[in-house]
Structures are given as structure tokens and as C-alpha cells.
Amino acid sequence: MTTTEMPDTLHRILDYSSRSDPYPLYAELRRTPVARQEDGSYVISTYRELADILHNPHLSSDVRNLSHPMPSHEGETTPAFINLDPPEHDRLRRMAMRHFGPPHTPGLVTGMEPALSAAVDGLIDDFAGKERIDIVDDLAYPFPVTVICRLLGVPREDEPRFSLWVNDIINSIDYDARTDPKEKLDKGVQARADLREYLGGLLAERHGRPGADLLSRLANDDGPDGRMTDEEIISTANLLLIAGHETTVNLITNGMLTLLRYPQVLQRLREDPDLAVPLVEELLRYEPPVHIIPWRAAYSEITVGDTVIPQGSQIMLMLASGSRDPDRFHDPDRFDPDRTDNQHLGFGSGIHLCFGGPLARREAQIALTELARRLDHPSLVADPPPYRRSPVLRGPIHLQVEQNGG
Amino acid sequence: MTSADNLRAFKRDGRIVIVGASLAGLRAAEYLRDEGFTGSLTMIGDETGEPYDRPPLSKQVLTGWVPADGTMLPRRREIDAEWLLGVPAAGLDLATDNVRLADGREVPFDRVLIATGVRARPWFVESEAELDGVFVVRTREHAEGLQRALAAGPSRVLVIGAGFTGSEIASICRERDIPVTVAELAPAPLVGALGAMIGEVASDLQRAHGVDLRCGVKVTQLEGDSQGKLRRAHFDDGSTLDVDVAVVALGGIRNTEWLQGSGLAAGVWGIACDTGCRALDLNGLVTDDVFVAGDVARCPNPVYEYRLISLEHWANAVEQAEVAAHNMVNGQADRWPHLSIPTFWSIQFGVNIKSVGVPTFADEVVVTQGSVSEHRFVAAYGYQGRVTAAVSFNNAKWLDHYRRLIETAAHFPPSCPTPDQPVDSKPVPVDFPGPVLLAQGATVVVTGHNPSERRVTAAYQHHR
Amino acid sequence: MRVVVDLSRCEGYAQCAFLAPDAFRMHGEEALMYDPNPDDAQRDRVLRAAAACPVQAILVDRLEGRSEERGVPVEASRS
Numbered sequence: 001m002t003t004t005e006m007p008d009t010l011h012r013i014l015d016y017s018s019r020s021d022p023y024p025l026y027a028e029l030r031r032t033p034v035a036r037q038e039d040g041s042y043v044i045s046t047y048r049e050l051a052d053i054l055h056n057p058h059l060s061s062d063v064r065n066l067s068h069p070m071p072s073h074e075g076e077t078t079p080a081f082i083n084l085d086p087p088e089h090d091r092l093r094r095m096a097m098r099h100f101g102p103p104h105t106p107g108l109v110t111g112m113e114p115a116l117s118a119a120v121d122g123l124i125d126d127f128a129g130k131e132r133i134d135i136v137d138d139l140a141y142p143f144p145v146t147v148i149c150r151l152l153g154v155p156r157e158d159e160p161r162f163s164l165w166v167n168d169i170i171n172s173i174d175y176d177a178r179t180d181p182k183e184k185l186d187k188g189v190q191a192r193a194d195l196r197e198y199l200g201g202l203l204a205e206r207h208g209r210p211g212a213d214l215l216s217r218l219a220n221d222d223g224p225d226g227r228m229t230d231e232e233i234i235s236t237a238n239l240l241l242i243a244g245h246e247t248t249v250n251l252i253t254n255g256m257l258t259l260l261r262y263p264q265v266l267q268r269l270r271e272d273p274d275l276a277v278p279l280v281e282e283l284l285r286y287e288p289p290v291h292i293i294p295w296r297a298a299y300s301e302i303t304v305g306d307t308v309i310p311q312g313s314q315i316m317l318m319l320a321s322g323s324r325d326p327d328r329f330h331d332p333d334r335f336d337p338d339r340t341d342n343q344h345l346g347f348g349s350g351i352h353l354c355f356g357g358p359l360a361r362r363e364a365q366i367a368l369t370e371l372a373r374r375l376d377h378p379s380l381v382a383d384p385p386p387y388r389r390s391p392v393l394r395g396p397i398h399l400q401v402e403q404n405g406g
Numbered sequence: 407m408t409s410a411d412n413l414r415a416f417k418r419d420g421r422i423v424i425v426g427a428s429l430a431g432l433r434a435a436e437y438l439r440d441e442g443f444t445g446s447l448t449m450i451g452d453e454t455g456e457p458y459d460r461p462p463l464s465k466q467v468l469t470g471w472v473p474a475d476g477t478m479l480p481r482r483r484e485i486d487a488e489w490l491l492g493v494p495a496a497g498l499d500l501a502t503d504n505v506r507l508a509d510g511r512e513v514p515f516d517r518v519l520i521a522t523g524v525r526a527r528p529w530f531v532e533s534e535a536e537l538d539g540v541f542v543v544r545t546r547e548h549a550e551g552l553q554r555a556l557a558a559g560p561s562r563v564l565v566i567g568a569g570f571t572g573s574e575i576a577s578i579c580r581e582r583d584i585p586v587t588v589a590e591l592a593p594a595p596l597v598g599a600l601g602a603m604i605g606e607v608a609s610d611l612q613r614a615h616g617v618d619l620r621c622g623v624k625v626t627q628l629e630g631d632s633q634g635k636l637r638r639a640h641f642d643d644g645s646t647l648d649v650d651v652a653v654v655a656l657g658g659i660r661n662t663e664w665l666q667g668s669g670l671a672a673g674v675w676g677i678a679c680d681t682g683c684r685a686l687d688l689n690g691l692v693t694d695d696v697f698v699a700g701d702v703a704r705c706p707n708p709v710y711e712y713r714l715i716s717l718e719h720w721a722n723a724v725e726q727a728e729v730a731a732h733n734m735v736n737g738q739a740d741r742w743p744h745l746s747i748p749t750f751w752s753i754q755f756g757v758n759i760k761s762v763g764v765p766t767f768a769d770e771v772v773v774t775q776g777s778v779s780e781h782r783f784v785a786a787y788g789y790q791g792r793v794t795a796a797v798s799f800n801n802a803k804w805l806d807h808y809r810r811l812i813e814t815a816a817h818f819p820p821s822c823p824t825p826d827q828p829v830d831s832k833p834v835p836v837d838f839p840g841p842v843l844l845a846q847g848a849t850v851v852v853t854g855h856n857p858s859e860r861r862v863t864a865a866y867q868h869h870r
Numbered sequence: 871m872r873v874v875v876d877l878s879r880c881e882g883y884a885q886c887a888f889l890a891p892d893a894f895r896m897h898g899e900e901a902l903m904y905d906p907n908p909d910d911a912q913r914d915r916v917l918r919a920a921a922a923c924p925v926q927a928i929l930v931d932r933l934e935g936r937s938e939e940r941g942v943p944v945e946a947s948r949s
Contacts, residue, residue, distance in 0.1 A: 476907035721879075800901075
């Protein structure tokens with residue numbers, strides 16, 4: 001393994017024109033597993049190297065450890081745990097986990113299952129008779145947003161307000177000072193401030209009023225680690241709201257798109273709902289909702305394979321490329337829900353493994369099973385469909401589907 | 407079995423006998439069928455019933471959550487074997503290629519796999535071991551009996567030996583709110599396996615959970631009443647303790663007695679073999695048709711100066727089973743070496759303790775990440791300037807990194823800081839009790855991920 | 871149904887304890903305790919838990935419902 005300059009491939013991946021099919025470019029990238037870029041950053045694209053570095057304690061998630069801090073994170077004084085390292089990361093994630101999963105709240109996700117099914121049923125009832133539907137607008141977006149709002153305690157009717165902020169924040173994640181207008185960055189910074197202020201307002205109402213939603217529980221918790229500060233609660237809620245918005249929508253939409261491209265699998269899912277379980281794992285490998293972790297930092301010198309990455313370097317992790325690495329997965333470009341050896345990187349790995357993964361899995365399993373069961377001979381209107389801008393959180397912005405009969 | 411024709415014929419209708427029908431034996435049988443072996447397969451086991459898993463016996467079973475007969479091992483596939491259960495093997499005749507059973511039956515083979523494992527070391531006075539209330543934990547019958555005794559609400563339990571099993575049992579007692587005393591000859595729990603620094607952490611953990619921990623003491627006598635019921639324990643400092651349950655957790659004895667006279671390099675240390683799991687004979691020569699896997703195997707590890715190492719680790723049994731099975735039905739040129747870095751876990755007092763490498767093969771230890779006082783940390787072990795092992799307390803997600811450090815003979819102490827740098831990160835002597843054999847020598851590097859690609863490379867210039 | 875977890879692979883991600891909380895329980899933050907023989911009523915949840923394991927450490931019996939292929943003489947088996 002050698003380190004060579006390969007600026008072209010990465011920029012072609014980030015360019016919108018490759019959004020519908022970045023996979024051939026990932027294959028090109030994998031020829032250099034750890035590739036130094038012109039600007040001194042590093043891109044890692046092969047499975048073994050990704051798995052190694054995700055378990056490397058010298059890899060930092062705190063952008064303040066970059067020698068050139070990311071512009072989009074300016075002004076962020078209290079990062080969420082996704083952007084922190086141990087021990088702070090561990091403490092905040094543990095405190096949030098107290099109200100979301102095991103060991104303190106083990107039955108939360110399974111307890112939500114009836115509500116998840118009801119939400120999907122309701123949405124499908126609304127479009128069951130229509131000849132043309134948009135999987136994104138009619139199900140894949142409203143479903144997880146409803147779920148995350150209920151979980152957090154954010155009023156669903158405020159969605160038009162915060163979805164604009166979330167959109168501006170996502171657009172600013174991959175801001176590149178050389179190619180993007182400054183406005184893109186400014187809008188992101190402003191949206192962060194607005195969303196924090198909004199969540200701060202919701203939090204203020206909850207102090208001293210214990211309730212079932214996550215904001216109430218965090219506001220009134222006195223666990224072994226004490227209580228989060230208001231700033232920490234807002235950062236956590238902010239993270240979960242954005243993640244709950246922008247990832248599951250892609251998983252469900254990418255899933256439906258893939259099923260429509262593999263009609264025999266769609267038919268199998270119709271007949272055998274149990275298939276949804278391995279099928280969603282294969283989706284997480286084959287068409288994952290998060291393609292790239294764009295901003296990890298070398299806290300100190302890191303050796304990956306034969307490459308030594310200097311302290312302070314920015315490191316980009318191409319997770320979706322790793323999950324298509326032929327050195328790890330047999331016939332990786334084939335969508336195969338019967339795959340048995342499927343230790344994918346769809347939710348990352350190591351201490352930052354997706355916080356909401358179990359919920360996302362159940363949402364996708366339930367949504368895809370019900371879509372398969374209730375859509376009548378669905379077909380794609382356009383293939384490929386139009387995509388969102390982001391190369392990081394990748395998925396169609398609309399997925400028009402026609403069905404028979406009405 | 408030299409020519410390809412012979413090998414094909416053997417794979418088609420040869421006879422393989424597996425002695426030992428527990429984890430290693432079962433997995434080996436499954437891997438043999440995976441490899442395309444279609445001949446006859448015979449499983450010999452001294453216990454009745456299907457192969458079952460042992461780790462839950464000192465954990466889930468003793469809490470009362472899982473019944474002792476509920477740990478039967480799931481199957482990876484069908485194995486189409488003949489099962490000879492309930493009768494132990496009593497001898498191995500390599501002149502006629504027969505396994506002799508205790509009831510006199512003879513079972514012929516072309517190739518044999520020995521996976522007879524270990525049994526619990528009993529209390530050293532037989533009459534005291536037989537007292538009602540004295541237990542060991544190795545089989546499901548043992549676990550069932552101890553679980554019943556714990557459920558009856560004993561006034562106090564005495565655990566003799568603070569290794570992993572003894573510590574786990576003490577943890578369960580506290581979880582069930584049963585008063586427990588732990589007696590250990592060494593200065594601290596786990597010290598024989600993990601050294602003095604971790605031993606001190608383990609002591610804190612036990613005491614913080616209300617264990618009456620007594621180190622540096624020896625139990626000299628278990629005293630019963632006229633009904634044969636355990637009443638009291640005597641210590642070498644002259645003190646006594648009233649107890650109604652005593653658990654003897656003094657490690658295991660390798661089941662090799664049946665191989666006396668077989669000509670194999672078998673003894674209390676286990677059965678010596680090469681990295682391909684082929685048994686050595688008394689002269690140290692490799693045999694062709696006798697293979698060994700699991701707790702009873704004593705296998706060289708190139709990373710540790712080719713020292714012969716016996717491991718009573720779950721993963722080791724599974725990995726050796728796979729390597730042994732592969733080598734039993736493949737020719738010399740296609741043989742795999744067993745080159746895994748040992749891994750181990752223990753669950754006690756709400757902490758997940760994991761290790762990678764061989765912590766006893768070390769002269770220094772250093773905390774590299776986290777906080778010892780919060781019982782969340784990783785410690786790296788080093789020998790002569792290279793990393794040889796690591797142990798984590800509730801920090802398992804980092805351990806794979808240390809496995810890579812061991813495999814690549816990385817420099818010790820690890821030089822670069824991490825964000826979770828402990829306050830005190832100076833190496834200290836590892837300080838094992840008793841003699842620890844260490845020697846200087848060559849370093850090797852292990853490469854490859856799948857068993858088919860794992861290889862050793864000599865690395866004379868690897869140290870920085 | 872029979873289950874075994876390779877705890878030397880397990881890194882304590884707790885995904886199984888989310889998805890099948892009656893069969894997989896966290897003991898503290900990171901240590902997993904599980905039921906090696908969960909009730910058949912748990913089947914769907916256990917299969918979801920096994921599929922979701924980030925290190926693929928959960929093995930569920932592949933001979934489920936085909937016990938005749940286990941091959942162990944019935945008289946020698948415990949109930």
C-alpha cells in the first residue's frame with residue numbers, strides 16, 4: 001500500500017453529478033486505501049483500514065483537534081457527543097442512553113413497535129389509492145420525523161420551521177471554501193443558532209416537570225453521572241433531531257429504490273415479512289444512508305496500514321466504499337439479502353456507532369415490509385431518481401412511484 | 407495419506423473419531439463437514455446428552471435466570487455423526503489406531519481429534535470434598551447443585567480461589583444479596599492471570615460490592631457436622647469461618663490420564679501439538695493422524711517466542727477446532743497454522759473484563775486509556791519493548807486496536823497520547839506471583855485475516 | 871431456540887439488548903448476559919438481534935425445528 005496524490009477521484013465523488021452512482025468512483029478510490037489529498041487531508045476507503053481506524057484511540061471526533069478547524073463548526077461551544085472524544089463523549093452518550101436504551105431503559109424501542117406500525121399504516125392509508133406517490137414526501141420523510149418528534153418531545157406541528165434549519169445545517173456540513181458561496185456557510189451557522197434557540201425554549205418549559213419525552217427526562221434526570229447542563233441537553237437534542245430526520249429517510253428511500261430495482265426481492269418480501277431483517281442489513285451495506293464521515297482528526301500520529309498520518313490531519317472515512325470492498329465482501333456490488341457474512345459499516349463502528357441504530361432498523365424493517373405488502377405492482381417513474389445535494393447523507397430527494405389499480 | 411488420491415479417498419469414506427463432545431469437538435465436527443468430509447464421524451463424550459456451553463454456568467445459571475440444562479450449544483449445521491456418549495475414553499492405541507472406551511469397546515479410526523478438555527480441580531481432601539455444601543463448577547450438574555444451594559439462602563458462601571471463575575461466583579452471590587467470603591492465596595484476585603496492578607483494581611471492585619475478601623490466606627480444612635453438612639472453614643492463620651456453602655474454584659485438571667502409554671506428549675500440561683494442531687509424540691515429533699483442539703491442547707505461538715501455550719479460552723477452542731478440522735482433511739501444502747492472538751472475557755460486578763494477547767508474557771504494564779478509579783480503562787502489557795497483551799475494563803471497543811499492536815510487534819509503551827489519556831501513564835512492573843518464564847528473542851509479525859491467510863513473518867528490525 | 875454469543879467478539883454495543891430485551895440483558899454498561907435458550911415466542915426478536923450485532927457474534931441454531939438431524943440418541947439426551 002502506498003500513499004499517492006489522488007485529488008480527482010474524491011472531488012468527482014463530492015461533485016453532485018456522481019450522486020446517483022458513486023460506487024465506481026469508490027472502487028477507483030480503493031486502489032489507494034489511505035490516500036493523502038493535496039490539502040494534506042487523508043481519505044480512507046478500504047474495509048480493513050476503516051475498521052482498524054474506527055477502533056484506533058488516536059482518532060479524534062473533536063474538530064478542535066484539527067490543525068485547520070472546520071469552518072462549518074465555528075461558533076459551536078458545546079459540541080454534541082458525536083463530535084467529542086472520551087471521556088466527555090462516553091459520559092454524555094451514557095447519560096443520553098439512560099433514557100433511550102439498555103441497561104437503564106431496555107424496552108423502549110420494542111415498546112415503540114406498535115406505534116411505529118400504526119404510523120406507517122396511517123401514512124400508507126392516505127396514499128393507498130393514488131396512482132402516483134412520492135415515497136419520500138408520503139412516507140420516508142414524515143414517518144421518522146413523527147417518531148423522533150414524539151421521542152424527543154418536539155411538537156410535530158413545528159416541523160415546517162425546524163426542517164428549514166435542518167436543511168441549511170446539512171447543506172453546510174460539506175462546505176468547501178474554495179468552491180462554495182460563503183452564503184451556504186452563513187446559512188448553516190445561522191440555522192444552528194436558530195435551532196438551538198428553539199430547542200432551548202422547549203427545554204425551559206420542561207424544568208421541574210417530569211414527563212415521558214427525552215427532553216423532559218434529560219431536564220429532570222439525576223443519574224449516577226449527574227445532570228446534563230442545558231447547553232449539553234440542547235446539543236444532544238439537536239443531534240438526535242437532525243439524525244432522526246436525515247438518515248432514516250434515506251434508509252427507507254434507498255430501500256424502496258433498491259427493491260424496485262430488484263423486483264424478485266420485492267416479491268419475496270411481500271410473501272415473507274421475515275426477509276425484512278437480513279434485507280435491511282444488506283441495505284445498510286449496499287445503499288447506506290450515511291456514506292462518509294468527513295471530519296475525523298488525528299489526535300496524535302496514526303499509523304494505518306503502511307501510512308503514517310501526521311497529528312492534526314483531517315481524515316475522511318468513506319464508509320460506503322468500505323462496505324463495497326471486494327477484499328472483504330464476496331461479490332460486493334450485488335444486492336443479496338441472503339448474504340450471511342455481512343459485518344457492514346452502515347452504522348459505523350467503535351464508540352461512535354450510530355446511537356439510534358436499533359430504532360432506525362425497526363423503522364426501516366416495518367416501513368419496507370408494509371410498502372411491499374400494500375403497494376400494488378409499483379414501478380419507478382424515473383431511474384435514477386433525483387438526489388439530495390449531500391454526498392455525506394446520500395439519498396433521493398424524491399422517489400416517484402406508480403402503482404396499478406388505484 | 408500422502409498422495410492426492412489417498413486424500414480424496416479419505417475425505418470420501420475415511421473414519422474420523424472425535425474424543426470429547428463439548429465445544430471444540432462439536433465445532434470440529436461441523437467444520438469437517440464444511441470441508442467436504444463425507445466419511446464416518448464418531449463423537450465420544452463422557453457426559454450424557456448434547457454438547458452444551460459452559461461459560462453461562464458460572465453466570466446466567468447461578469443467578470437463577472437460566473436453567474442449568476438450558477445451555478445446549480446451537481448447531482452451525484448437521485454433522486451426521488455417531489454419538490457414543492456417557493462413557494469416557496480410556497486409552498489410545500496408535501499401533502492399531504483404536505480408541506478404547508472405559509466399557510471395553512474399541513473404536514477404530516483413520517484420524518482422531520482429541521478434545522477432552524479439563525475438569526474442575528477438586529478439594530484436596532476427598533472426605534471434605536464430599537460434604538454437603540461443597541461445590542466445584544464445571545458441568546451443568548455442578549451448576550444446578552450450586553444454584554439450588556444459593557437459592558436456599560445460605561448464611562454465608564465461601565469461595566476458595568479468586569481467579570476468574572471464583573470472582574464471577576462471588577459477584578453472583580453479591581447480586582443475590584448473599585454474604586460471601588473470598589479466600590485467595592495470592593495477594594489479590596486475578597493476580598495470577600493479570601498481574602498486581604489489575605489485581606489491585608479487582609480487589610477494590612470486590613470490596614466495593616461487599617465481598618469479604620481475604621488474600622494471602624489458605625483454607626486448611628472444611629469441617630462438617632454429623633449429618634455430613636458443611637459447617638465451618640479453617641484458615642492457616644488459625645481463624646475459622648462459619649459457612650454453609652463452599653465453592654472450590656482452584657482451576658482445572660487437563661483430561662490426559664487416558665493417554666498414558668499412548669506415546670503422545672501428554673501430561674498435566676496438556677497435549678503438545680504444532681500450530682496445525684497435530685499432536686507431538688513423546689519425542690516431540692509431529693504425528694500425522696492425531697490432532698488436538700481446545701482446553702487440552704498445548705500449542706506453540708510464534709508471537710510468544712514459539713512458546714507452548716495452553717489456553718482455557720472459549721474462542722481458542724472454536725478457532726483450534728476450525729484449524730484442526732481443516733488440516734485433518736487437507737494435504738501438507740494446504741495446511742493452516744493456528745495463529746490467533748488469544749482473547750478472553752469475564753463478567754463480574756457489572757464490569758466487562760476483556761483481554762487480548764498473553765498478559766503473563768510481559769514485564770511491564772501501563773494504563774493507556776481511561777480511568778482506573780472509575781473502572782473504565784485499557785492497560786497495555788509489554789515485554790522487552792513490545793506490546794504483548796492488553797486488558798480492558800468496560801472499554802472493550804478499543805481492544806481490537808491493541809490486537810493489531812500485538813500482531814505488528816508495536817513498540818511498548820505506546821508512545822502517542824490519546825484524548826482519554828490517564829492521569830498517570832507511566833509503566834510499572836507487571837509483578838506476577840511466582841516464576842514467570844520469560845526470555846529474549848526474535849519477534850514475528852502475524853498477517854492475514856481469514857484462517858486460510860494467517861501467516862507469520864520474521865521481523866528482526868521491527869522495533870522503533 | 872438455542873443461542874450462543876461469542877463474547878470474545880462482543881464489544882458491548884447492546885444492539886441485541888435493544889431489540890430482544892427479554893433474551894439479551896446488559897449487566898452494567900458493557901457486559902452482556904443472555905438467555906441461551908429463549909422461548910420460541912422470542913424468535914422474531916432474537917433473529918433481529920442476531921442480524922443487528924455489529925460484530926456478528928450471535929449464533930442462532932441453524933437446525934431449528936429439525937431436531938432429528940442433531941443425531942444424538944434420544945435415550946442419552948436430557949430432557
